[in-house]
Structures are given as structure tokens and as C-alpha cells.
Amino acid sequence: RKEVEQDPGPFNVPEGATVAFNCTYSNSASQSFFWYRQDCRKEPKLLMSVYSSGNEDGRFTAQLNRASQYISLLIRDSKLSDSATYLCVVNILAPSGGSYIPTFGRGTSLIVHP
Amino acid sequence: DGGITQSPKYLFRKEGQNVTLSCEQNLNHDAMYWYRQDPGQGLRLIYYSQIVNDFQKGDIAEGYSVSREKKESFPLTVTSAQKNPTAFYLCASINPPLYPFFGEGSRLTVL
Numbered sequence: 376r377k378e379v380e381q382d383p384g385p386f387n388v389p390e391g392a393t394v395a396f397n398c399t400y401s402n403s404a405s406q407s408f409f410w411y412r413q414d415c416r417k418e419p420k421l422l423m424s425v426y427s428s429g430n431e432d433g434r435f436t437a438q439l440n441r442a443s444q445y446i447s448l449l450i451r452d453s454k455l456s457d458s459a460t461y462l463c464v465v466n467i468l469a470p471s472g473g474s475y476i477p478t479f480g481r482g483t484s485l486i487v488h489p
Numbered sequence: 490d491g492g493i494t495q496s497p498k499y500l501f502r503k504e505g506q507n508v509t510l511s512c513e514q515n516l517n518h519d520a521m522y523w524y525r526q527d528p529g530q531g532l533r534l535i536y537y538s539q540i541v542n543d544f545q546k547g548d549i550a551e552g553y554s555v556s557r558e559k560k561e562s563f564p565l566t567v568t569s570a571q572k573n574p575t576a577f578y579l580c581a582s583i584n585p586p587l588y589p590f591f592g593e594g595s596r597l598t599v600l
Contacts, residue, residue: 418591481531
């Protein structure tokens with residue numbers, strides 16, 4: 376079983392739609408959680424951190440449920456420019472201890488069409 | 490400005506050749522990582538280093554080697570033992586528990 380699982384999609388939605396992505400992780404010792412955005416042939420870039428209390432940045436809302444080991448990202452009022460791959464990232468304790476390894480889901484592809 | 494610099498951005502290699510990808514950071518981060526990404530796939534960990542002169546194998550280390558002689562630098566060598574090296578290679582650094590910061594990546598193609 377992969378340590379971080381995401382539905383690869385693609386999610387194909389019209390402009391203005393609300394879309395939700397989910398991610399599950401298997402290691403309960405995971406420390407910190409993030410959503411990244413990756414455009415085609417580019418490096419991943421931080422979209423937002425994820426906290427148990429939930430956090431919002433404009434049209435984007437992220438939520439962490441530690442009990443269920445589940446992370447979500449909600450995008451409201453989708454724009455054409457939101458088309459990208461969204462990666463769930465979990466910092467998992469290294470086998471040797473002492474540090475954390477950013478561990479990625481395979482990403483969820485979003486296509487927003489006019 | 491602080492950041493991570495990877496070079497070269499594009500690299501072509503003949504079969505049987507070793508190549509070295511450079512990764513330099515001026516963020517004063519202790520931990521550095523190398524990932525490989527294949528088309529339509531997520532990032533897979535090749536090697537990571539938590540401190541200078543120490544590094545650990547990741548999930549797909551076979552056919553790769555690294556060094557960490559300086560805090561700022563973490564070069565990756567793709568050896569001829571790597572049977573399918575064509576991929577997008579990404580270097581990242583972090584001061585846990587903060588988020589990883591990436592370089593722009595190196596795209597390696599084997600001819």
C-alpha cells in the first residue's frame with residue numbers, strides 16, 4: 376500500500392464549479408501536510424499548508440482529519456487557470472529518525488473548461 | 490534571493506554514460522532530497538541527506554549515487570547501471586517540519 380494515496384482523476388469541470396480532492400496517508404507519525412500545484416513540465420509549488428483547524432486562502436480551503444488520516448482540498452468558483460495537477464504531500468518520519476521525508480501522492484489532474 | 494538552483498535544465502545522454510545533476514541551495518536548509526518523476530506519475534524518492542557527509546537511500550536508489558560534502562550542495566549521479574534513466578529529476582530542501590522547496594528540475598533523456 377502506498378503511503379500517500381490520491382485519486383489521479385482527471386477531474387474535468389466547467390468554470391465556476393466547486394471541486395474537491397481527497398488524500399489519505401497511512402503513517403500515523405506523519406507530522407505536517409501540504410497541497411502543492413504542479414503545472415505541465417514544471418516543478419511543484421506550494422499551494423497551502425494543511426491544519427486540523429482547517430485553513431482557507433481565497434477560493435481554496437484545506438482540511439486535515441488526523442483521526443481518519445485524511446486530507447482534503449476544496450476549490451470554489453474554478454478558473455481556467457486552476458487547470459493543473461494537485462499533489463498531496465505528507466512529511467513522514469524517516470526510518471533512521473531525526474528528520475522527516477516529504478512523501479507525495481501521485482497527484483490529481485484538474486481540467487477546467489469554459 | 491534564496492532558492493535552489495538545478496543544472497542543467499535539459500540533458501541528453503548516450504546509453505552507458507554517467508551523468509551528474511547539480512543541486513545548490515542558499516536557504517541554509519539542513520535536509521536535501523532527490524526525486525524522480527515519470528510522465529503521469531508522482532514523485533519517487535531517490536536519495537536524501539539530513540546533514541553534511543551523511544545520506545540515505547530512498548525507494549529507488551539503484552543506479553544512482555550522491556554526495557553531500559557541503560551543506561549547500563547535493564549532486565546526483567545517474568550511472569550506467571540505471572536501466573531506465575529518462576525522467577524529470579527534482580531536488581528539494583527543507584527545514585522540517587516546514588514545506589519542501591524545489592528547484593526547477595532537470596530533464597534527462599537517454600538517446
